Amino acid sequence: MIQFSKVSREFEVGDERVRALRDIDLEIRDGEYAAIMGPSGSGKSTMLNILGLLDRADQGQYFLDNQDTTALTEKKRAALRRQHFGFVFQSFHLVPRMTAAQNVELPLNLDGVSPRERRQRVSDALDAMGLADRARHRPSQLSGGQRQRVAIARAMIMQPGVLLADEPTGNLDSTSGQEVIQALEALNQRGITLIIITHNPVIGERANRRIHMQDGAIEADTVAA
Amino acid sequence: MRPPDVFAFSMGALSGARTRTWLMLLAMAIGVSSVLLLTAVGEGTRRYVNNQFMNLGSHLLIVMPGKLETTGGQPPILSATEVDLTIDDAIALTRSHSIRRVAPLALGSAPISYDQRERTVNVIGSTASLYEVRKLKMSAGRFLPGGDPTRGAAIAVIGDTLKTELFGSSTALGQRIRIDGQKFRVIGVLEAAGAAGVGMDLRDTAVIPVATAQSLFDSPSLFRVMVEADGHNAIPRAEKAIIDILRVRHNGEEDVTVITQDAMLATFNTILGSLTYAVGGIAAISLAVAGILIMNVMLVAVSQRKAEIGLLKAIGSPGSQILRLFLAEATMLALLGTFAGLVLGFSGVWGLAIALPDFPIGVPYWAPIAATGTSLATGVVFCLLPARRAARLDPVLALAGH
Numbered sequence: 260m261i262q263f264s265k266v267s268r269e270f271e272v273g274d275e276r277v278r279a280l281r282d283i284d285l286e287i288r289d290g291e292y293a294a295i296m297g298p299s300g301s302g303k304s305t306m307l308n309i310l311g312l313l314d315r316a317d318q319g320q321y322f323l324d325n326q327d328t329t330a331l332t333e334k335k336r337a338a339l340r341r342q343h344f345g346f347v348f349q350s351f352h353l354v355p356r357m358t359a360a361q362n363v364e365l366p367l368n369l370d371g372v373s374p375r376e377r378r379q380r381v382s383d384a385l386d387a388m389g390l391a392d393r394a395r396h397r398p399s400q401l402s403g404g405q406r407q408r409v410a411i412a413r414a415m416i417m418q419p420g421v422l423l424a425d426e427p428t429g430n431l432d433s434t435s436g437q438e439v440i441q442a443l444e445a446l447n448q449r450g451i452t453l454i455i456i457t458h459n460p461v462i463g464e465r466a467n468r469r470i471h472m473q474d475g476a477i478e479a480d481t482v483a484a
Numbered sequence: 485m486r487p488p489d490v491f492a493f494s495m496g497a498l499s500g501a502r503t504r505t506w507l508m509l510l511a512m513a514i515g516v517s518s519v520l521l522l523t524a525v526g527e528g529t530r531r532y533v534n535n536q537f538m539n540l541g542s543h544l545l546i547v548m549p550g551k552l553e554t555t556g557g558q559p560p561i562l563s564a565t566e567v568d569l570t571i572d573d574a575i576a577l578t579r580s581h582s583i584r585r586v587a588p589l590a591l592g593s594a595p596i597s598y599d600q601r602e603r604t605v606n607v608i609g610s611t612a613s614l615y616e617v618r619k620l621k622m623s624a625g626r627f628l629p630g631g632d633p634t635r636g637a638a639i640a641v642i643g644d645t646l647k648t649e650l651f652g653s654s655t656a657l658g659q660r661i662r663i664d665g666q667k668f669r670v671i672g673v674l675e676a677a678g679a680a681g682v683g684m685d686l687r688d689t690a691v692i693p694v695a696t697a698q699s700l701f702d703s704p705s706l707f708r709v710m711v712e713a714d715g716h717n718a719i720p721r722a723e724k725a726i727i728d729i730l731r732v733r734h735n736g737e738e739d740v741t742v743i744t745q746d747a748m749l750a751t752f753n754t755i756l757g758s759l760t761y762a763v764g765g766i767a768a769i770s771l772a773v774a775g776i777l778i779m780n781v782m783l784v785a786v787s788q789r790k791a792e793i794g795l796l797k798a799i800g801s802p803g804s805q806i807l808r809l810f811l812a813e814a815t816m817l818a819l820l821g822t823f824a825g826l827v828l829g830f831s832g833v834w835g836l837a838i839a840l841p842d843f844p845i846g847v848p849y850w851a852p853i854a855a856t857g858t859s860l861a862t863g864v865v866f867c868l869l870p871a872r873r874a875a876r877l878d879p880v881l882a883l884a885g886h
């Protein structure tokens with residue numbers, strides 16, 4: 260469970276201070292499917308980065324499963340990231356020199372999982388994304404949709420509870436965007452908390468919870484019936 | 485992360501950036517191989533000089549007229565002497581039990597002619613003992629005969645270069661040559677090997693009896709007296725005997741300088757040894773330069789791989805792990821570069837050894853150790869800064885590529 264209590268984040272750009280998040284209160288329960296929407300610069304990415312412990316709040320508190328993360332060391336935050344969160348980015352962020360399988364394997368690799376177990380889990384993850392026959396391809400040899408599905412497989416390989424996706428379909432045509440959204444929703448149906456930032460209202464409509472942001476604040480937070 | 489995975493990750497990163505990797509390998513390899521090559525040449529020079537001294541004969545002491553002034557601020561010079569070294573001085577030295585042989589040397593330069601050919605070379609006056617003292621060898625005939633050194637004879641032993649210059653391929657033995665107008669009979673030709681040597685090259689000289697030389701040059705004084713001690717242990721006693729005997733003969737005045745072969749060799753060894761270290765040190769600077777290049781290239785690599793570093797952080801890799809990954813990459817690079825440098829350096833030395841068969845080139849044992857140590861250390865040390873920069877990147881900014 261994710262709880263924000265009066266979370267604020269400011270950026271300094273030259274002499275100016277930009278208030279990217281203003282006193283955000285938010286609670287997202289396990290297994291939810293939430294879409295974050297709002298105009299450019301409204302603070303969506305900033306909020307998601309703080310949620311995923313990539314960034315820190317300047318003020319306020321962030322509880323992850325009732326644990327206060329605000330004062331944790333960088334090392335602890337890295338460990339929590341590894342256990343709890345999977346990230347999917349607009350620009351995929353695959354390592355270009357590695358094959359699809361190696362990209363998916365990377366988190367297991369960094370965590371010191373045995374090669375034997377790794378092979379099994381990677382092939383299962385690629386299978387689940389319908390990419391079994393693309394395991395040895397490099398990112399440059401894959402379509403955008405395939406790349407994003409490799410990225411999802413990688414995000415899921417550590418079996419996180421929460422999947423954070425910042426405009427996952429932003430670089431994709433509508434067909435492959437559709438496939439990617441379906442893949443993400445399938446994971447949500449298996450119990451994973453799914454939080455997607457999107458500019459696309461059609462995608463936003465599919466989520467049962469819609470969070471609208473404006474000027475660093477939550478303007479509307481609706482749950483579909 | 486498991487060590488084989490760290491290895492695979494680093495190798496992947498290195499081969500993913502070919503140009504950069506080759507550039508750094510080249511820099512390290514050049515540094516390491518130049519350390520090997522330069523120190524090998526230095527060591528070869530030292531060995532060469534050593535061999536030359538060995539050719540000079542063993543247990544050798546050289547007596548020079550004049551006292552080497554080593555006190556005072558002036559550079560050491562031989563003071564002009566009133567009292568000269570004479571043949572009688574040399575004969576007197578043979579009385580000591582510590583001295584096995586004594587070869588007086590008179591030196592002058594004179595025109596030597598045969599038929600229509602003429603050549604001005606050094607003429608050395610000595611005795612039969614020179615043959616043993618200098619460990620000479622004959623290619624034809626024999627050396628000066630023994631007997632009373634104060635008695636002259638019109639006979640000459642010539643060096644191999646001089647023989648070729650005067651006689652070409654025809655035989656020299658028994659021929660009459662003119663030295664400064666006087667007739668001499670050639671009784672022997674020296675072999676080239678052994679005649680060369682530090683300080684005195686006998687290949688292009690004529691050796692005549694010392695008494696004859698003195699009358700030829702119209703001077704009773706000797707240039708040097710070469711003394712062979714009675715074994716290696718006798719060298720210090722021989723040195724003392726020479727000084728004592730000559731002091732008595734020269735009215736209580738210590739007016740000669742005695743140089744032992746050991747002392748000369750030790751001096752040369754020290755000079756050439758430190759030269760080798762110095763040259764090695766200069767070559768090691770090229771390794772430091774390579775280190776700076778590595779740092780630069782790694783800094784560029786870190787900024788080029790920001791997105792990758794951001795991703796590693798996003799998937800939960802702590803900064804310490806990222807630091808280790810970059811250091812592992814640098815270590816691997818340094819190892820490969822060092823290995824390439826060792827191969828390059830040793831093949832260079834091998835090539836030189838083949839090209840210059842007479843030059844005893846050889847890598848001193850410490851050079852590969854020092855070169856490897858220096859290159860690994862520079863590789864890792866100069867990578868610390870870039871690696872720390874990578875480890876401290878802000879994940880959000882890194883992911884955005886800033």
Ligand SMILES: Nc1ncnc2c1ncn2[C@@H]1O[C@H](COP(=O)(O)OP(=O)(O)OP(=O)(O)O)[C@@H](O)[C@H]1O
Pocket residue numbers: 270271272277278279297298299300301302303304305306
């Ligand atoms: N690292 C930063 N330095 C300075 N300002 C920043 C930084 N990151 C975000 N901002 C500012 O904070 C505000 C919120 O940015 P954020 O990226 O969260 O917006 P967003 O809603 O994700 O927009 P978009 O839809 O364009 O991605 C913006 O005004 C942005 O300029």
Ligand SMILES: [Mg+2]
Pocket residue numbers: 303304305425
């Ligand atoms: Mg954004």
